[in-house]
Amino acid sequence: MVATGGDAPANAAGAVVPVAFEEQPAPSRPGGYGLGREALPEEIAAWDIDVRPDGQGLPEGSGDVWTGEELFVERCAVCHGDFGEGAGRWPQLAGGFGTLDGDDPVKTVGSFWPYLSTAIDYIHRAMPFGDAQSLTADETYAITAYILHLNDLVDDDFVLSPETFASVQMPNADGFFEDDRDEVELVEFSREPCMENCKESVEITMRATVLDVTPGDGFDVADAADAAVAVAEEPAMAEAVGGTNTTEAEAAQAETTEAAAPDATAEMAAVPDEAPAAEPVMTEAVPEADALDMALVAAGEQVFRRCSACHEVGEGARTRTGPVLNGVVGAPIASEEGFRYSRVLEEAGEAGRVWSVEELSAYLANPRGYMPGTKMAFQGLRSDDEIAAVIAFLQSHPE
DSSP, X not given: OOOOGGGSOBOTTSOBOOHHHHXXXXXXXXXXXXXXXXXXXXXXXXXXXXXXXXXXXOOSOOEEHHHHHHHHHXXXXXXXXXXSSOSTTSOOOSOOTTOTTSSSOOOOTTTTOOOHHHHHHHHHHHOSTTSTTOSOHHHHHHHHHHHHHHTTXXXXXXXXXXXXXXXXXXXXXXXXXXXXTTTTHHHHXXXXXXXXXXXXXXXXXXXXXXXXXXXXXXOOHHHHHHHHHXXXXXXXXXXXXXXXXXXXXXXXXXXXXXXXXXXXXXXXXHSOOOOOOOOOOOOOOOOOGGGSOHHHHHHHHHHHTTTTTTOOOSTTOOOSSSOOOTTOTTSBTTOSTTOOOOHHHHHHHHTTOBOOHHHHXXXXXXXXXXXXXXXXXXXXXXXXXXXXXXXXXXXXXXX
8 A cells, every 4th residue: 555645754855755665674684775585594495405525415314226216217217218328318327438538428427427416416406307306305315326326336235325425436536627727728818929029930840741639649749740751752752763662672572472473373283172171160058057156146146136127037937128038048139939129139030149148248238339229228237247147147047
């Protein structure tokens, strides 16, 4: 309501001032503009949810890998895939190790992110997409633990909490450094540029033939320049001595070869025709179950838990997302009756290839790299020991 007439107060100039404005509280801070108010403690707490690399700001709670898998499939897999491989063009969360220095680096939580706090902070603050901040602290810890497990950074019995936070070491923790450009580059490029008489003499330090190098990689500019000059002078020198580049050593070698040719021909004629020896047929020997290293089999059983979401082995095993794996070692590729395999696997089976130890090892290390087009979304096992263990476990289930 605004007071009018005689009820309204007047300012120093005699103008009528509405009561509503007269009764507004003073600015919340001296010198302010009277906008807003002091934030309430609960409002600050709701906003102040950042988690720092040293663990400051971690919420109370905990979450384990197996709970995280269920939550991830339900809340995250539609964009990121069941195994963090990324669906469509959504971000990949697992794998990518050893790619950061390549032409096509794969930046994932495991390969690129330097701090575990970044994952916890971002998931708790901004995920799932379209439903941000709907996850509890326990759910956030569980999903983060599962992502760590997908990257082979923790075991499947790991429980993430403020107490175990510091035990996780991110592989790329040393891959980042403080930005010192304001102290180094800015000073260098802020100097007044030299415009004349900047050097006492001019020297050629590089030639166009050797510009495809990276300075500082142990490359000697002087040697390269000398080599370029020598290459440029070679045709002229060759023309001056008769228009040929053939050396004396090469000429002598040619004469020796010509002299030896008749002898070689006679020797070949003296040898009677022989039927070519038959190549030995290579077969894959599959160890008997009782000859297996049972300690390795036990280790493989633990590794196989990563596969159990899609595959089953043992008595009563049935086809799920993936085929039953009983007797897979040594069996023809894509031979499980009734299962619809990827075309690349069907073609391998039609070509007579079998799941030998070598084939399985290569496939388990990088399924999509070894069999481009496979529908199996699993990123692969990073360790040769894990691959050997899971193959031993599969060999222990021949039927």
